[in-house]
Amino acid sequence: MYIIVVGAGKVGWNLARELLEKDHEVTLIENDRRRYMTVEQELEHNVSYGDASELWVLERAGIQRADMVIAVTGDDEDNMLICQVAREKYLVDQIIARVNNPRNRQHFDLLGIKPSVSATDLILRLLEHEVPEYGLVHLLDLQEEQLEIIEMLLGKDSGVTGRRVGDLHMPEGSLLISVLRAGKGFVPTADTVLEEGDEVLAVLDPGKEDELKVLFGPDGDGGVTGG
């Protein structure tokens, strides 16, 4: 594959090196002269100097025949513009954009730039996973499929411990898909009784997270009527 990587910061440089080791053809574009000189000592002709948001710089790098463009500069506007131009002007099949500020992700989505990757988001997910106090962990976003998978740890104050799964009034558009207990996972049935320390996985429509959080939280009662 021919891959253009824009931005020779830590991410871009390492990415380019890995891709070259996997025998891809790579051009790494960097617009800071000093950084370019540094990276060029190792990657030689695989690095190109210039501002990749200038169309002629992209054309000089051969964007017309690129299979993939990856924009990982430290500037979200640059990453959005480069990916938009790559896909819509040069008809590049595959684009990947880095989101520096997670609050800008909505703009990437608005302009149809996906997939977009945010290191901050990834670390936050990891943090949520490693620090159980958060209670509810967002595991996976299936954006195209309009589904999410989340994980909840049932603390001793959770309103649903000791309840039968069949008695829970799960919000419409959500489903319990598995329970992890004492290191083992199983698919719950209606008769499964939830216990403290269970890790519960649920699949749900986007936006149902908060409802579920309340239901499974300290003040929730699992929607069981009559207590």
Added chain:
Amino acid sequence: MFILIVGCGRVGSSVARAMLREGHTVSALDEDPESHARLEVGLEKSWEDLGGQFTVGAGLEAEALEAAGIDQADVFIASTDGDNTNIIIAQIAQRRYDVPTVIARVLDPLRAEWYARQGLQTVCPTRVAIDMLETAVRDSAGRGNG
């Protein structure tokens, strides 16, 4: 008309003053609080006393755009010093906030042309300078100085 101008440099601030004088409602948004002073160059009263609005914030922040009144805007002008910023925030104004008239200043003629073909109104000062210089040279040659 309600005119929102993002980027209050020489261009943005001059357009803002001119539009305010013509009786429009003008709101200016800039990251740099100091740029407020540029709005008041040559004014006899303060920008606010004359009815202008000024908000500190980045054009990419939804909160800042909304505080500056993008929901009521009839015209959106992106005139920051970054071409890519202007192109991106102009598209946000178009697609997310449905602003009827959106104009982006783009210094790079290649990007300005391509985005114009995609339906974004762009103003390219570099293109204007190129055309003027070419015309000046041709006129000079035509007068027999070449």
